[in-house]
Amino acid sequence: MAGLPTAEVHHFTYGLITPALAYTLSVLGSLLGLTCTARARKLEPGARRGGWLLLAAWAIGGTGIWTMHFMAMLGFGVRGSAVRYDIPITVASAVIAVGVVGIGLFIVGLGKATAPRVLFGGLFTGLGVASMHYTGMAAVRVDGHITHGRDLVIASVVIAVVAATVALWFTVVVTKPGVIFASALLMGVAVCGMHYTAMAAVAVQERSPAIQLHGATAGTLLIPIIVLVVLVVIMLFYALLSVPKEEDAAARAFLERQHADRLAAERAATAAPAMGARRTRLR
Structure with a gap:
């Protein structure tokens, strides 16, 4: 790839609307997830607590992290090239997001929440969230070769691990609604910060000759994702409001x-x- 020119990359193609929506989704997912974990801690270890932790994994991993990632990616563009997404890899990244958050929550939430559990769960979940991001980036198809700067990649992974550890700690100590909301705002900053740090590492080397791109456009994926997010949020609200x-x-x-x-x-x-x-x- 040496000698090929570097294409101009944009992360805010539609202005501030995509990062604002991404942050809002991250806060919403974190808010619902922390509320679910607060419910879980009031129950004895068992199936009911596990059910609330599973709902929290969907909220934080699915809405707060993965949907935030996809919404932010709507602003990604490369001058002179279309952007396409490999659907199976994109779906795999969503499964990773929910899965690693769920495992982290179960590590901390099913037994006694000790410091080693929180640290190990944070390390596992943070590395998993970073894997989700770079799996999602592997699904991106552009007319060029995508590369990542090493230093910013390392920084993004560190941010992911720290953010995941703090998030798991929040799931242990946060109970009051006001504190839950403030914690969700901080989690949104951390998750979005990790994403845009990782995206700052992206460079695209132009390909010669140009190739035909395969995959779905962001617009094609947007409608089913919005429908899924709305259904998940409604389900979470119903579960939370139905509890006496x-x-x-x-x-x-x-x-x-x-x-x-x-x-x-x-x-x-x-x-x-x-x-x-x-x-x-x-x-």
Whole structure:
């Protein structure tokens, strides 16, 4: 590839709209995910806690990270070249995002949340998120050869690991709505910062002669992704809103205890005459 000219690369083809939307999606996914993990921590380890952690993985990994990545990629362009996406590799990157976040959440959330668990989970998840990004970049097809600057790649991986570790720590300690929202804002900054640091490493060497590109356009993928995100967000909101509030749960538990006490008293009252009659016969 030596001697070939470098093509002009754009990361904000549509101005600030794509990074703004990417950040919004990242915050939304983080907000829903942290709310799910807060619900999970109130439950005993088991299937119900695992279910909430799985929902959190969809929220953070699917919406907060992968959809943010794709939305930001809408602003990616190369002068003189179309941009196409290999669909199987793109889908694989989405699976990686949800999978690594889910594993990280289960490492921290299913057992006692110790510092080694958070650090190991953060390292695993951060490396996985970086892998997701570069898998997604492997799906990009342009009329040229995409290269990545080593120093910025290393920086992006470090940011991913630190951001993932902090995010997992948030899932352990954050409970109040205001703190959850502030944490989601910080997670959005970290995730978007990792993405644009990695994209700053991208260079494209022009290809000669030009080739015909295969794959889907961003517009082709955008509609099904939007539909999927809307469905996931609706599902998450429904799951969160269908859970009774703590006050309702406490009131229900109180009524159940009263009912149990009343049944026990009735059984005792019924059993007392029978015991008296038995003692009389024994005499």
